[in-house]
């Protein structure tokens with residue numbers, strides 16, 4: 001184990017604005033407060049994710065090895081992964097709920113409906129003959 005400084009999720013979540021801007025990438029904490037202005041992808045995307053886990057956003061972009069190397073300069077410590085995550089706001093919960101209904105649950109219902117329809121048609125033809 002390294003002797004890196006540990007930050008709790010709550011502490012990290014407090015750094016959620018342009019002048020207090022921390023990001024989590026793969027359980028490491030990066031202080032992007034000064035970097036945001038220089039970010040080739042703009043400061044907006046970083047501010048949007050400030051105080052949160054930006055791992056998938058960072059990876060989805062397909063950042064260059066230069067970008068990955070740059071992370072070393074912004075590194076301030078590790079996430080205390082045993083710490084409690086702050087409660088998501090009502091707004092975030094509603095968004096999560098909406099996402100669930102429209103994707104997985106919605107698909108599940110559609111598959112079920114198709115099955116029912118298929119058996120109804122099958123039953124109809126079997127009875128007919």
Ligand code: HEM
Pocket residue numbers: 023030032039040041042045046049054057058061062063064065066067068070071074
């Ligand atoms: C501390 C973390 C980050 C660092 C050090 C960083 C660094 C860089 C660098 C050096 C580039 C130039 C292209 C490259 O070398 O790959 C870049 C581009 C870009 N970054 Fe980041 N980035 C970070 C986080 C993020 C995050 C969280 C997002 C969220 C969406 C993001 C979105 C983008 C986009 C969209 C571009 C492309 C800009 C363009 O070519 O028009 N970056 N970043």
